[in-house]
Amino acid sequence: MSVTLAFLAEELDAELHGPGDLTVTGLGTLASARGDQLSFLANPRYRSQLETTGAAAVLLRADQLEHCPVAALVVADPYMAYARISRHFDTAPAPAPGVHPSAVVDPSARVPASASVGPNVVIEAEVVIGEGVVIGANTVIGARCEIGDGCHIWPNVTIYHGVTIGPRSIIHAHCVLGADGFGFAPGADGWTKIAQVGGVRIGADVEIGAGTTVDRGAIDDTVIGNGVILDNQIQVAHNVVIGDHTAIAGKVGIAGSTRIGAQCLIGGAAGLSGHLEICDRVQILGMSLVSRSITEPGTYGSALPVDKQDRYRRNVARFRHLDELHRRVRKLERDAGE
Structure with missing residues (x-):
């Protein structure tokens, strides 16, 4: 143009x-x-x-x-x-409205004339597609999903049953939305799978990068708020809640039932343990490990920066003796106080 x-x-x-x-x-x-x-x-x-x-x-x-x-x-x-x-x-081609002849659309699904449904798409029973939605080739949309007006779903996306996506959201290639969460009960004979009966609710104006996975909830839904942007290859586990306008960079892993507030920034390859509470307006630096809840806004980090190999190895060796050194210092302090 x-x-x-x-x-x-x-x-x-x-x-x-x-x-x-x-x-x-x-x-x-x-x-x-x-x-x-x-x-x-x-x-x-x-x-x-x-x-x-x-x-x-x-x-x-x-x-x-x-x-x-x-x-x-x-x-x-x-x-x-x-x-x-x-x-x-923008150089991306604009798909024409209509359903490709090779697409498979269940008779109970609602697909408006303004939608574009690409080759080999599968749309299962009782799906509701909004006006102007674009669905790329080879995408599968499971039963009872709802896709809001103006969404763009790129090729090779898999959306399991019972997923809701708000208007104007963008889902990039190879995303998997609504797969089972990692829920198993241990027993004497091994693991018993827990049925994941929740869904996934994605808000309006969300963008989810290629290869990202968002698991369905175990009981309640996994929730992605309005205006959230997720980079490529992120793992969002079951029952995670991400607040409005939070941005998360690639390779981040978020364990189950962690709640992330609004307007947070999470750097690449960070890991968040399960059942944590992260308040609004928190910035987590790349490759940080978050194992405790964060209750005050601010910037947090935990990873060691790159260093020359010989010095890094010496510091790692010293790190292994920190507990022993701590006990010795405490003993010296107690002895000095007597």
Whole structure:
């Protein structure tokens, strides 16, 4: 798509410096943008790239305007402005409405004419599909699921029975929503499986990355709040609750029945034990292990940063003696107090 700077300025309520009829056809970084592309400067550290950019125009703050050699759109938050207009240049094809001949749709399912159902899709009994929903090839939607208006489900997604997804949510390829939680009772003869009778409830405007799994609840539902964004390859166990507008990076594992508050940020590869309470507005750094509840907002971390191998090995060896050292210090303190 091509748009004029005047069109973008009106959409963003931006102050335009340059010709309004100048057309841009794509996005680029300050260093790589061509003469028909739009770029942005959000971090002043890249100002040197701004001064030499080949872009047609740049989104920037007013205090950087004097360094811009090309047309500019002055906004308060360039990165947010870039995010808002990026949809105009999305290269993903727009599927046409209709049901592909190879799709299998149960007669009791409700699929509106505005929906797009791709090749080899399976839609089981009593499913309700909203207006304008896109369902990619080879996706399976289990019985009694509800998919809200405007959702986009990419290819090869598996949605088990009894899953509800709110409007405008995006589910990327190879997600599994509603698989059984890890519920088993130990006994003398081994493990007895516990039927997972809950469902999964996903709110509005949620995005779930490729390969992420969200298990169904053991009794109550697993719940993902409105505006939550989940990265690729995350494990959300049964009966987890994630509050509105929380963001979780890739490879995070969340054990069963943990409740995460609203507007939290969880870094990649962090692990959260089960049955914890994480309050609102908590940031957990990448690769942290959370084994206790967090009751106060703030930033938390537990992982050791990378170090030279010889020093790391010495510190690991010393770490093994911490308990012994603690007991010796306590004894010395008691002896000194006598």
